[in-house]
Amino acid sequence: MKQFINILRIRVFSFPQVTCPLRIVLICSFSLFTFHSLSAQDLNTLINEALENNPEIQKVDFQYQIASEKVNEVNSLPNTEFNLGVMALKPEMEMPMENFRVSVMQMLPWFGTITARENYATSMADAQYIDITIVKRKLAVSVSQFYYQLYEISAKQDVLDDTISLLKTYEQLALTSVEVGKASAVDVLRLQIRQNELQQEKEVLNQQYIGIQAALNSLLNRDYDVKVSVVSTMKIPESDNFFSYDSLSINPELLKYDKLYQSVEQSELLNQKERGPMIGFGVEYINQENSPMITSSYKDMVMPMLTVSIPIFNKKYSSQSKQNELRKQEIQSQKAERLNILKAELSKAISQRNQSRIKFDTQDKNLKQAKDAERILVKSYETGTIDFNDVLDIQELQLKFQMNQIESIKTYYVQTILINYLTS
Secondary structure (H helix, E strand, O other), X not given: OHHHHHHHOOOOOOOOOOOOOOEEEEOOOOEEEEOOOOOHHHHHHHHHHHHXXXXXXXXXXXXXXXXXXXXXXXXXXXXXXXXXXXXXXXXXXXXXXXXXXXXXEEEEOOOOHHHHHHHHHHHHHHHHHHHHHHHHHHHHHHHHHHHHHHHHHHHHHHHXXXXXXXXXXXXXXXHHHHHOOOOOHHHXXXXXXXXXXXXXXXXXXXXHHHHHHHHHHHHOOOOOOOOOOOOOOOOOOOOOOOOOHHHHHHOHHHHHHHHHHHHHHHHHHHHHHHOOOEXXXXXXXXXXXXXXXXXXXXXXXXXXXXXXXXXXXXXXXXXXXXXXXXXXXXXXXXXXXXXXXXXXXXXXXXXXXXXXXXXXXXXXXXXXXXXXHHHHHHHHHHOOOOOHHHHHHHHHHHHHHHHHHHHHHHHHHHHHHHHHHHHO
């Protein structure tokens, strides 16, 4: 009888203790997930592969390179002007005439203008670099979310396998009971029907796994059917890290607004420099034909030139200054708006993570009570009777509690990923 009781027991799905929650730390555009599990490196490997191969990362990186190259573009002087004039028709007169004249002129912007342009281009490139950081962090979050969805499906399939195996044991027990007149053939059919339903659920989960696996592979820019292996067991840690709303200030989505604000400041400095005059230096050479009227041995002429370009009508620059001031106010408003959104998202993520812990603990208590009910059921078999309707009810309850636990675990880690994205 002891042996039979051991076979009859429904195994509770167990998870090894995880000592610390998942943390996302992005240093120098590199995502590192600290996860106390043997298979955690698999997740790190997937994230690193996505960061290396994802087309969106490559696109944003090219945009940053283009913005960086703008610094070299603005570090240049205006075009040098060359002029050449040749006398095509010469009038008949005794005065000396020009054969041709050549001039060269170089305009120079006001002192500090080129440096201001470089600073502005650099500030725009810095803002573009923040975009790379944001995209990489979001990609790491997406990969992790798909990873834990795959874990959820895989864990549920394991539970279904165990439940189906247990129902087969009950089915054999029911067949034996039918032979001795202690059960009806209907009980056997009910157990078989329930097995069919669970098998269907398992096959549906398998199709979901294939779909999510394809979505994950697309982030990694590889074939959709490449097999993805996930961690087999997980558990909610005993305690959570404390997160302060003040830590939102280091979120790259907010830091980007600071970079944009700095770029507008550099734009205004450049605007002030461009209000200044431009100075041009040049020289002109005039070649004249031989004439008896010219007694000097220097018949050709060389004339140095100085040109000053003054923006007298500077309404354009005044308007640009007004636009820059309005742009700074706009950026401050956008940052405040985004901060409020991030606070709401953080509050929601913390709440849902706390809910998942509460649900997990509740399901754990329910599982223990279901096990007690199972023991009572086994005791009744020792007296010679067993109600297979109760068998199915208890099995259904335990399956429900196990599935809910798995969903709670998945939700816990998905929300932890979001919390760390927002606060680190």
